[in-house]
Amino acid sequence: MxxxxxxxxxxxxxxxxxxxxxxxxxxxxxxxxxxxxxxxxxxxxxxxxxxxxxxxxxxxxxxxxxxxxFIVLEALTADMPAQEGLAPDTGSLKGDLLELIRPTVRALSSRRGPVYRALIAESQADARFAEAFRTSLMAAHREVVRAIVARAQLRGEVPFEADADLAADLIYGPILYRLLNGHAALDETFAFDLVDATIVALRNRESGVKRAAEAAE
Amino acid sequence: MxxxxxxxxxxxxxxxxxxxxxxxxxxxxxxxxxxxxxxxxxxxxxxxxxxxxxxxxxxxxxxxxxxxxFIVLEALTADMPAQEGLAPDTGSLKGDLLELIRPTVRALSSRRGPVYRALIAESQADARFAEAFRTSLMAAHREVVRAIVARAQLRGEVPFEADADLAADLIYGPILYRLLNGHAALDETFAFDLVDATIVALRNRESGVKRAAEAAE
Amino acid sequence: MxxxxxxxxxxxxxxxxxxxxxxxxxxxxxxxxxxxxxxxxxxxxxxxxxxxxxxxxxxxxxxxxxxxxFIVLEALTADMPAQEGLAPDTGSLKGDLLELIRPTVRALSSRRGPVYRALIAESQADARFAEAFRTSLMAAHREVVRAIVARAQLRGEVPFEADADLAADLIYGPILYRLLNGHAALDETFAFDLVDATIVALRNRESGVKRAAEAAE
Amino acid sequence: MxxxxxxxxxxxxxxxxxxxxxxxxxxxxxxxxxxxxxxxxxxxxxxxxxxxxxxxxxxxxxxxxxxxxFIVLEALTADMPAQEGLAPDTGSLKGDLLELIRPTVRALSSRRGPVYRALIAESQADARFAEAFRTSLMAAHREVVRAIVARAQLRGEVPFEADADLAADLIYGPILYRLLNGHAALDETFAFDLVDATIVALRNRESGVKRAAEAAE
DNA sequence: TAATAATCGAGACGGTACGTCACGTCTTGGA
DNA sequence: TCCAAGACGTGACGTACCGTCTCGATTATTA
Missing domain, CATH: 1.10.357.10 (Tetracycline Repressor, domain 2)
Known part of the structure; x- marks a missing residue:
C-alpha cells in the first residue's frame, strides 16, 4: 500500500x-x-x-x-527481514512442513493469535488494507510453502503436477479457520494432521489433467 | 445467545x-x-x-x-429450516462432497460472501457473538460434513479411524481462507481440488494412533 | 437565524x-x-x-x-425581554438620550465591553452570525433611538424631517468606535458630547431636500 | 510593534x-x-x-x-507615504470634510472594506496588534481630521472650543459602524449627512465648559 | 579565499480545536 | 408493553492551522 x-x-x-x-x-x-x-x-x-x-x-x-x-502490519513486517529465507530445509517434505507449521500454530495459539485475528477482521472492512495485508504478510507465508513444495518436487517426493498453491490453502486455511472460529484448539496434533493431509494431497496426482476431464462431463 | x-x-x-x-x-x-x-x-x-x-x-x-x-445472523438462521437436512446423499463420498461444496463456493463468491465475511469479522471483536455464530451456523455446516463422512464410513469408502472433524477443517478452512484473504478465486476448480484433497486425507489411516507415537518420539 | x-x-x-x-x-x-x-x-x-x-x-x-x-447572542437576547419597552421617557429629547446612552456607555466600559467586542469581531468572520447579530441586538438598540426621536418630533423638539436612523448612527457609531479602537475612554463626558451632537444634528433641517440638490450639482 | x-x-x-x-x-x-x-x-x-x-x-x-x-497592516502602511499630507485643503470646512470622507466611504464600500473589517476584528483578539493598528493607521486618519478642524478654527468657521477629537469620532464612528454592522450602505448621501452633522456639532460651543457644570449637577 | 552568519524552501513535529458520526440510553406521546 | 421520534452524554474520527524544529542550499559580510 x-x-x-x-x-x-x-x-x-x-x-x-x-x-x-x-x-x-x-x-x-x-x-x-x-x-x-x-x-x-x-x-x-x-x-x-x-x-x-x-x-x-x-x-x-x-x-x-x-x-x-497498517501500523500493526508494519510492526509485523518489520520483523520479517530477520525471518527471511526462513523456509526450513530439513531434507524431507514432512520435516519442512512440520518445521514450518508447528511454530506457526504455537505462536497463533498464544500471543500472535489476537494480532492476526484483528488484521483479518480489519481486512473485511477495509479493502485497501486487505490488499496490503494479502500482498505482504500473507503472500510471504504462502511463498514459504511454495519453496518447500518446490524442493520436494526436485527431490521426487511429490509429482511435478503437485499444486503448491493448493498446499498453502490446505495448511493456512484450516489454521485460520480454527483461529477465527475457535471450534477446536490450535495444537500439535492439529499440526501433524495438517502436514499429513497436505502431503497425501500433494502426492495425489489426479489434480491437473484428470480433473479437467471430469469437470467437462 | x-x-x-x-x-x-x-x-x-x-x-x-x-x-x-x-x-x-x-x-x-x-x-x-x-x-x-x-x-x-x-x-x-x-x-x-x-x-x-x-x-x-x-x-x-x-x-x-x-x-x-446478530440481526444478520438471524437473517441467515431464519433461512436455515428450508435448507435443513441438506446433507446431500448421492451414494458416494465424492458425490456428496461435491454436492455440498459446489453450491457453497458458488454462493460465497457472489451474494453470500459479504455476509459471511462480516460475521466472521464481527466474531473477532465480540466474543458473545462469536459463540452464537460458531454454535449455530458454523456448527450446522460442520455437522453436514460429519454426516457425509459417517455414511462413507458405513459404506467402507473410508476407514473408521477417518477424522470427520479434520475433514470439515480441510473443506471450510481453505474456503474461508480464500473468502477472507482474497488471494484466489472461489471457483469450480477449487471445489474439485478441495474434494479430492479431503478424500485422500480421509483414506489415509495414519491419523489417530500412529501419529501419537510419532509425536512422542 | x-x-x-x-x-x-x-x-x-x-x-x-x-x-x-x-x-x-x-x-x-x-x-x-x-x-x-x-x-x-x-x-x-x-x-x-x-x-x-x-x-x-x-x-x-x-x-x-x-x-x-450564537450562544453568547442568545444569552444577551434572553435578557432583552426584561429590558423591553426600555425606551426611556423623561419628557425631553435630551433627557431621553442621556437616560439611554449613559447606562450603555457605563456597561460597555465595564463587563459588557468584551462581550460586544467579541460579537462584532465574530460578525466580520461569519456572515450568518453577522446577520443574526444585526437583526436582533443591534436592531433593538437602534429601535429605541427611533422611538425617542419619534416622540421628540411629536413634541416639536425636532423637525419632522429629522433622520432618526442617522441619529442612531451618530450615537452608536462613535461608541462602537471607541469600544473597538480604544483611542479614548467611554465615559460620562463622552456621553454628554454625543447627546449634544446628536441633538444639534437632528435640529439641523437641511438633511433631506437641500442635500439632494447639492449632490446633484 | x-x-x-x-x-x-x-x-x-x-x-x-x-x-x-x-x-x-x-x-x-x-x-x-x-x-x-x-x-x-x-x-x-x-x-x-x-x-x-x-x-x-x-x-x-x-x-x-x-x-x-500585521502583514495586512504593513500592506496598508506601505501605501500611506503616497497618501501622506493628504489632508485636503479646499478653503472651507465643508469642502475639506467632503474631500476627506467621500473617497474614504467609497473605498470602504468596495475593496478596502474587507481589509479594515479584518484589522478591526483582529484588534479585538490581539491587544498587541490593536495598539499597532490604533497608533499607526487609525491615528493617521484622526490626525487628518484634526488638521482640517484646526484650519477651520483659524478661519473662524468654528469656535476655538470646538472639539476636533469628537469630530473624528463623529466621522469615523458612524462609518465604522455601518462598515462593521452592515445595517445601511456606505454611500454618498451618508457622507453628506456625516459632514453636516459634524459641522453643526463643531459649531455648537457648549462642549467644554458648560458640560462639566451640567455633569456636576 | 576561506570562514562565519543569516536567510531561504521544504516539510515533519507536538498541539488544540474543529465539526461529524455512531454509540447505547433516556424521555416523550400514542397504539 | 411496545413503538416512533428524537434528545442526551460519550468517545473517536479525520482535518485544519498553529507555532516550532530540523534539514540542505544560498548569499552576504568579515577575517
Missing amino acids: THADNAEKNLAPRPRAGRPRSAESRRAIIQSAMHILQNDGYAALNIEAIAARAGVSKQTIYRWWASAA | THADNAEKNLAPRPRAGRPRSAESRRAIIQSAMHILQNDGYAALNIEAIAARAGVSKQTIYRWWASAA | THADNAEKNLAPRPRAGRPRSAESRRAIIQSAMHILQNDGYAALNIEAIAARAGVSKQTIYRWWASAA | THADNAEKNLAPRPRAGRPRSAESRRAIIQSAMHILQNDGYAALNIEAIAARAGVSKQTIYRWWASAA
Missing part, C-alpha cells in the same frame, strides 16, 4: 529537503500500537490512544499510516 | 401482557440490515443506518438484538 | 414526539459560555470548553447553535 | 552579516495576504494559506510578522 511504502522509503536514504522523519516517533507509534493491541485488545486500538501513549500527535500518525491496522 | 434467543421466543405464541412485538418491524429491520450489508458493505452496517432504512426506532432494535451482527 | 430561532421555538409549547429538549442543558451551556467569555476572554471561548464546563456533549451544542457566538 | 518595526529596519541599509532578507519574498507574502483577504475573506486568511500562495516557507513569515494581521 502506498502509505506504508512511502514510510519505508522516507526512512531510507533521503535526498530531499525538509526536516527528516522522526525515527523515534515511528518506533514509539509502532510499539504503542502493539502494546495496546496485546494488552487491551483490538477494540481498544485507536489512533487517539496510540498517539497519547506514544507522546505523538495524531497528525503524525495519519501522515504515515492510513489506519491503526 | 440470549438476545437472539429471546427474539425467537418472543415471536412464538407467548401469553405476555402489553402490546405484542411488531412482526412488521422485525421483518423490516432484518431486510434493511441485509440490504445495507450486501450493497454498502460491512463498514456501513450500523444500527443507526438500519433503523433509518427500516423506519424503525433504534430502541426497537436494541430491545431485540445485541448488535447488527 | 434559523438555529437560534428553532432553539426558541423548541423550548416553547412543543406538540411533537420524542424526548424534549433539556432546558437544564440549555441553561448550563449559556451560563458556561458567558462565564468563560467574562473570565478567560473570547479567545478561550470554544465549543469544547463550553461543553466540558457545562457537563454537556458537543453534539448537544451543535444541535442548537451554529457557533459559540 | 516590534516585529513590523524590525521588518522595516531590516530592509533599510544595514551592514549586518549573513544573507539579507529577500525583498521578493516580502512582496510575495504581502500580496498573497491581500489577495486572500480580498477574495476569500478574513476567515480564510491564515499563515499556511499565505505561505502556500506566496511560495514561501511558514518560517519566513513568522520571522518577520507576528500574525497575518
